[in-house]
Amino acid sequence: MSEYIYTITKKESLADSIFLMDIKAPRVARNCYPGQFVIVKMDEKGERIPLTICDYDRENETVTIVFQAIGTSTKRMAEFNEGEAFRDFTGPLGHRSELIDMPSEELEKRKILFVAGGVGAAPVYPQVKWMKDHGYDVDCIIGARNKELIILEDRIKQCVSNLYITTDDGSYGMKGNVNDCIKELVNNQGKEYDLVIAIGPMIMMKFVCILTKELGIKTIVSMNPIMVDGTGMCGACRLTVGNEIKFACVDGPEFDGHLVNFDEAMKRAQMYRSEEGKKQLKAMEGHTHHHSGCECHEEK
């Protein structure tokens, strides 16, 4: 372990099986922006796992990642502790959020609503933080299945004018999903948004896009398909956007959500599910030291 250089300087449990880690990675920390992602390979046998950047500290040269330990690889990642190190940590990859390159007079006029679903709160956080740091007001919805799975609430709250929480089971905030909340804000509370940035599970982004299309609000989504290299080499992450094939890694990961073919993307995300199942079965039958699966495509 000692020869690895990407040291975990902080580990925090955000919820049951959701972890935050600060990783020492000077080159990434110096040059990354909200909207971009990194690839983590925890050790020799690990997969290359893409994770959207949650925060960065240029001075301390650290990058913050958040992940949910639901597959074998991420469960294995969760076993790493402060002071230990990952074998590889590459980035920043993909384009930064287009907000960062928007002229300030346009940003001032924009009425922006962020929609974060589940672990999607992690990639939303650096964007609302950047907006706050540059003096722009935004609203944000965080939605999750239940209260336990609402993460980064305090940090996001400090960066936004209004924060709305929804849970499917009503255990916290409004009962319902993020779309119920968007409808409530737009139809009943008279909110007028002209840009929605929705990041979360693909199924959530799909339904947010259906709603915002009806409402006529431009919507940006961050796609998280299966990837291998993350630099444009493998084409595993290809998506149909409009009538074109795009690679999420180099053309995205953010796209105009109204143009994304979510049904195809969701089918593609299932591609290795059965492979993982097979491998896990094998592992249970007695292949020790065998970790399997691919959760590059799990919800952010």
Place this chain on the structure above:
Amino acid sequence: MGGQNRMDVLKRVPVKEQDPKVRAGNFDEVCLGYDLEEAKDEASRCIQCKNPKCVDGCPVAIDIPGFIREVEQGNIEEAFHIINKYSALPAVCGRVCPQEIQCEARCIRGIKGEPISIGKLERFVADWARENKIKPEAPMEKNGRKVAVIGAGPAGLTCAGDLAKMGYDVTIFEALHEPGGVLVYGIPEFRLPKDSVVKAEIDNVKSLGVKIETNVIIGKSITIDELMEEEGFEAVFIGSGAGLPKFMGIPGENANGVFSANEYLTRSNLMKAFDENYDTPIIAGKKVAVVGGGNVAMDAARTALRLGAKVYIIYRRSEAELPARVEEVHHAKEEGVIFKLLTNPKEILVDENGWVSGMRCVEMELGEPDESGRRRPVEKEGSDFNIELDTVIMALGTSPNPLISSTTKGLKTNNHRCIYADKETGMTSREGVFAGGDAVTGAATVILAMGAGKTAAKGIDDYLRSK
């Protein structure tokens, strides 16, 4: 054993290979190489031409008769040092160079009989040196001038090795987590063993003083301008390869079970998905079609075969036009890959769950030669037919990644996104920035990239001396 008197000088000393039936089920190397006696016998066939044509056929101009003479006399260490003056990667080149169209094609022995097995001899020398822990000769004194090399593939490793030998302080920046480029992500284990061969040759380059920093994506982690302005590099060589896969643009191509050869091979080679001790999965497939006829297509087909699939190669021209090396085609056939030539895919058929269920193809015939000089394939009307499949691998070639050209000021590219570089010096349109290999030419061979890396090393040396 052996001895010149007992052999037919017109014929090569045959090289041992794993039995096709056995090797179709494993990832061990196919060709087992010569032993010392066999190598000496084969070397004794060389007539030591005064004006050796084979050297002209080598993109890095190795003194071929020189090293072969040493092999014949049993001085393998000396043979290694001769090769190493010209090539940093002899164990790789002895395996993957297309010798049959380069050095061996010009061999005078080849006029009446079979040419000398130059590639197999090169491989023997490099393998022997590695097994006997012979390292390349140490570089001369350091001059302290910093040069950055982008990409640790064949072009970058060669350029870095040559510059280090001249005394430069060289750092290679590699985007992936392992150095080697196409040698680690593209070419399979059964053709080019990773740990024993590739890693050992990269270690040799490192032993010359070359530093390799992995996980750095030039254009993202840092730009070329920053390397030169902030990190003190006086010159930069771009050897970033041609990594972007092409697709056909036919219906069904985004179905589950359709992969680029790059993805399939990267999973198997770089991520070692064929080894179940590694986490990365690969979909083996039961009935696999590989579309394309180059070396990459053969590699993908033979990988799928080893993972247990029935494999077809789908190629739109005839056998004579297959761009792959004859040896690779021969090996693929021996192992049981089925060649469907003069066949072109029109549509990938998809089942109700979004998975590949087959492919609709059309038969082709060859018409007039096109701009490449090869006869243009044309569809035979009404000849459509379907093949039942669960996996399709597209091996249609690759193009350079625009990451670097789009983030470096003043770097000229052509309309295929290839970086412009002067043929004599390797210098790009940007002063102090050089380029070579697939990033310049589009997808080509390991040895051509090495030749370009060599040219650029000399170009960089001339440039920095005159600066």
